[in-house]
Amino acid sequence: MAMTSPDVYKLGFVGAGNMAESIARGVAKSGVLPPAAIRTSHHRADRQSVFQSFGVVILESSGQVVADSDIVILSVKPQVAKKALLELKPFFTDHKLLVSIAAGIKMKDLQEWSGHGRIIRVMPNTPSAVGEAASVMCMGDMATKKDEERVASLFKAIGKIWMADEKYFDAVTGLSGSGPAYVYIAIEALADGGVAAGLPRDLAHALATQTVLGAAAMVNKSGKHPGQLKDAVTSPAGTTIAGIHELEKAGFRGSLISAVIAAAKRCRELS
């Protein structure tokens, strides 16, 4: 039987921060690439050690990282993306793919600053650290089908990924980019509610966390609309409808909708 050979290429990170670490760990752990195929650089020894601890190669400079990689993930903060790309411009030869995760930095700016056309933009989110990222990608004009497949497999190592047009990226940032923070607040508030109703803090916190996880899994795995699931647990004159009535009076739905719109608007302003 014919064996398919693994797709091995070199992956570099410009910016060895939190997001780069999550992606590199996920990619190495899942076996999408061997850790020795991943490289980055950082001026501080503590960041170098973190990446070395799971087998990533540390190089002297970001220029070396780009020169020695087939796919380069730009994982610096958005405010330093321009400076970093202008400096790295000479290293972006045609066969390389630039993948930017910098929030709010548009394809046309990435092209102008890097002098490169083969680009994919990805918007991941922080649950990438635990393999549960919600990522969205969009393709630059010169990115190939093979590039798309490679990038999808890299980001599937840290969660799920969807394809969307670049015009949706501000809204994506407002929903999945900022969304984990909204849910953290919901978990904290549910736990506070449990404490207010008489539960010990530890138990309230654990129940709130598992309830949010369980509800998300129900929506994901049952394939049912959330409204249908809500109706199924809301019995006439029961406890849940009494709680829902309070949420509706306080504008729970409207607050979440406004939060996503405000974050998307802020993202548009910043970019």
Ligand SMILES: NC(=O)c1ccc[n+]([C@@H]2O[C@H](COP(=O)([O-])OP(=O)(O)OC[C@H]3O[C@@H](n4cnc5c(N)ncnc54)[C@H](OP(=O)(O)O)[C@@H]3O)[C@@H](O)[C@H]2O)c1
């Ligand atoms: N965190 C999220 O939820 C999230 C979600 C989606 C997208 N993103 C995007 O991911 C990117 C990285 O975010 P992060 O949270 O990982 O930030 P971070 O932890 O601050 O990582 C950025 C890293 O880049 C380094 N750096 C700064 N200037 C550099 C340069 N010129 N060349 C090379 N490296 C440089 C920084 O070094 P120092 O340690 O010296 O500062 C730092 O280690 C951002 O663009 C962000 O918009 C983040």
